[in-house]
Amino acid sequence: MYDMEQYYQATSVADAIAALGADPAAMPIAGGTDVLIQTREGRHAGCHLVSLHGLSELSAIREEEDGTLVIGSGCTFSEITNSPLLRPHINMLCQAVDQVGSPQIRNMGTIGGNVCNGVTSADSAPSLMALNAVLEVQGPNGKRLIPIGEWYAGPGKTVRQHDEVLTAVRIARENYEGFGGHYIKYGKREAMEISTLGCAVQVKLSADKRTVEDLRIAFGVAAPTPVRCPKTEAMAVGRTVDEALVKELGQSVLTEINPRDSWRASKAFRLQIAKEICRRAFRQAVAFAGGEIHA
Template structure:
């Protein structure tokens, strides 16, 4: 049973913002794959919901903007992100990540916006969005606001989403994907339909001869209370040959992370995963970029 007091179906973004202003304690629901579970577990019992599920025309889809940036609507499902030709051709690593979220049923209804707005560190899209250094475009009573994803996560389950604000676009700047190749690895206790024990996303920009890592971006989920970039590791391998960078990346990343022990894995096991999977992700990202390994 779902203990829901009321549900308001917004007919536009403006209408949703107005409804949230009138009822600040209301909860936004889109695909429902997170919110309905919390309601069923009693965490959001007797809740009042504002549904944005019907705002597909305004908030769904992947678009290539005139300046080369890519805009992803928050109501785009995981399946929609993975299947987008724009994503497949220009930033396939994001499609890889969303294709590993849950099972086929969840990927058909769960949205990328919900995945980042719930603030959990295990969100499958989060580490790749961190590595891509995306911009979150929010709209609220005061108008539009842009938040770099580096400032988005405020703590466990907390994001920089103000009262009556909605996430309306996730924008991937052209310079953050053009000329880069990437790879995402999800480690979980099962091969499918499981929450990540650790997620690692690595992007690399190779030299013209495909031998040197001109730049590297490395991001993790479940390596800290929030998704994080491993900036010490990134700086430590810039300019190195691919094989040397891969060998050093994981050890350097240990300076950036702070995983905890949970019932899924111990802190020590997560540290071992970080040390091992970082280099693997870099090697595969480089291979996709044309490196001969």
């Protein structure tokens, strides 16, 4: 059922890096909820796996002195959703990963695996894009920090090198403090469904809660990789928070995304969904930021 030739349990991040470097055919595996399914389907026949499962170096959630939130790549979706540190600050991400698969999948699947899989349907991706997350990878030449906007190299591809390990997701205080955020996932079913389209909106309002100071809008399954809508975001800054802006946002994002036709949904249907869930996510994000939208 699982055609794998070798399986190695790394004892540390350094050990995993060495094992990957020594074997050009090796693949890292964490929770295994993606890799094992792909292996069972025959996509990685005869694979060599290097397991990161259970490494304490990758399992911490912490806040640094400057307010940066650091999520170890080995943290499961359930751990993120239930984190008393993360929920008050980045509940949008906690909410997003709580929509991944089943409870069993959320108890095993990791944020690192979700990001490294590189697919545009990853439920964590739009929220991480809207939060300007920075990904910390470690390789034989040390650590490097990669803004998530530079992470995706194409469908199912990332800039992670073969002998590098994603160690953490970092979110700076300036990207969550004072913001309200909301993620909406559209799927054919309410549970255990791969996203047909996902939208994350993160908004900061003025002191009087009447105008937009900062806005981030990110989509999954609206392009070959997760994408932001920078023109729409810039258009909204300084605008009054009202229904006129809501309607304009929905129309504007359509000029910045390029969903595809697939058996799950047509391009035309995805465009219609995108317009509506962007508006709904914005309304809820404004409410979480302490504002109200007036007609």
